[in-house]
Amino acid sequence: MTNLSTGAERLTRRMARGCEFLGSDTAILCGAMSWVSERNLVAAISNAGGFGVIACGAMTPDLLDAEIAGTKALTDRPFGVNLITMHPALFDLIEVCARHRVTHVVLAGGLPPKGSLEAIKATGAKVIAFAPALALAKKLIRSGVDALVIEGMEAGGHIGPVSTSVLAQEMLPEVASQVPVFVAGGIGRGEAIAGYLDMGAAGVQLGTRFVCATESIAHPAFKKAFLRASARDAVASVQIDARLPVIPVRALKNAGGDLFTAKQREVAQHLDEGRVVMAEAQLQIEHYWAGALRRAVIDGDVEHGSLMAGQSVGMVTKEEPATEIIATLMTEAATALERRAA
Numbered sequence: 365m366t367n368l369s370t371g372a373e374r375l376t377r378r379m380a381r382g383c384e385f386l387g388s389d390t391a392i393l394c395g396a397m398s399w400v401s402e403r404n405l406v407a408a409i410s411n412a413g414g415f416g417v418i419a420c421g422a423m424t425p426d427l428l429d430a431e432i433a434g435t436k437a438l439t440d441r442p443f444g445v446n447l448i449t450m451h452p453a454l455f456d457l458i459e460v461c462a463r464h465r466v467t468h469v470v471l472a473g474g475l476p477p478k479g480s481l482e483a484i485k486a487t488g489a490k491v492i493a494f495a496p497a498l499a500l501a502k503k504l505i506r507s508g509v510d511a512l513v514i515e516g517m518e519a520g521g522h523i524g525p526v527s528t529s530v531l532a533q534e535m536l537p538e539v540a541s542q543v544p545v546f547v548a549g550g551i552g553r554g555e556a557i558a559g560y561l562d563m564g565a566a567g568v569q570l571g572t573r574f575v576c577a578t579e580s581i582a583h584p585a586f587k588k589a590f591l592r593a594s595a596r597d598a599v600a601s602v603q604i605d606a607r608l609p610v611i612p613v614r615a616l617k618n619a620g621g622d623l624f625t626a627k628q629r630e631v632a633q634h635l636d637e638g639r640v641v642m643a644e645a646q647l648q649i650e651h652y653w654a655g656a657l658r659r660a661v662i663d664g665d666v667e668h669g670s671l672m673a674g675q676s677v678g679m680v681t682k683e684e685p686a687t688e689i690i691a692t693l694m695t696e697a698a699t700a701l702e703r704r705a706a
Contacts (some may be wrong), residue, residue, distance in 0.1 A: 551569075
């Protein structure tokens with residue numbers, strides 16, 4: 365028996381729980397990235413043995429309906445749908461998922477509103493929720509979620525204040541025995557995957573690593589920015605006004621970051637002048653991000669759009685098929701587990 369086959373067997377054992385839960389060959393979830401995680405990338409990742417997740421974001425129910433149908437036309441493997449808990453049409457979106465018999469729904473953006481967990485579980489789908497703190501993780505488990513994602517501040521997009529390594533140490537010993545837990549944030553190589561599996565994770569979630577997949581529809585200029593970037597280029601946005609509790613966003617440094625700072629000042633001034641109420645002010649900030657991200661991903665405006673990226677961006681070095689990305693990660697993880705066994 366070769367060394368690598370021993371490592372591969374260990375990796376298979378450690379990923380067994382996550383694979384069984386997801387119905388996939390590998391316990392690698394693709395993070396839901398707005399405009400990027402659409403039918404082409406989602407289907408490619410699922411076909412490659414991972415678990416693709418559609419980023420619903422601000423889609424209407426009709427758009428989500430079309431996206432799920434489009435994904436099903438490209439793969440017969442399981443995939444999930446990520447829904448934002450604050451979406452005004454959340455229950456209509458859940459109904460769309462139910463009609464398509466979506467097997468896994470990922471809830472992001474805070475505590476699920478009353479009745480939403482029950483509505484999803486009534487369809488037979490499994491619920492995966494984000495838990496950025498131990499107390500919230502325990503609360504979500506009590507409320508009936510089937511699995512958790514714990515995501516550290518190294519991730520791209522909206523982030524919390526604590527690093528992945530600290531969250532994993534704090535939370536895995538407490539909750540990994542109760543539900544499958546997927547670790548996310550800053551993961552770019554298989555050695556890190558092996559480490560988190562050894563700590564009790566059922567699997568991992570990666571987003572940034574898949575942006576430059578051949579099947580990703582991200583604009584060539586967007587991909588080029590990722591290929592050129594190093595870890596230190598992926599920086600968190602700064603909050604300008606304490607009254608605007610803007611969740612920080614990690615993205616590559618560009619003029620768009622300065623524009624966001626200016627946008628916050630403008631909205632804060634409108635608050636001062638009584639021209640907008642707080643809820644409207646916060647909504648304006650969220651809409652800004654959605655538009656800025658689309659400009660970068662779809663239109664290729666890498667100067668003024670938002671280049672949301674995690675700190676693992678420095679490990680993205682070439683454009684390659686999703687199959688190759690997953691195969692590389694699995695080989696690296698198996699090799700790491702083999703070395704630890706020696």
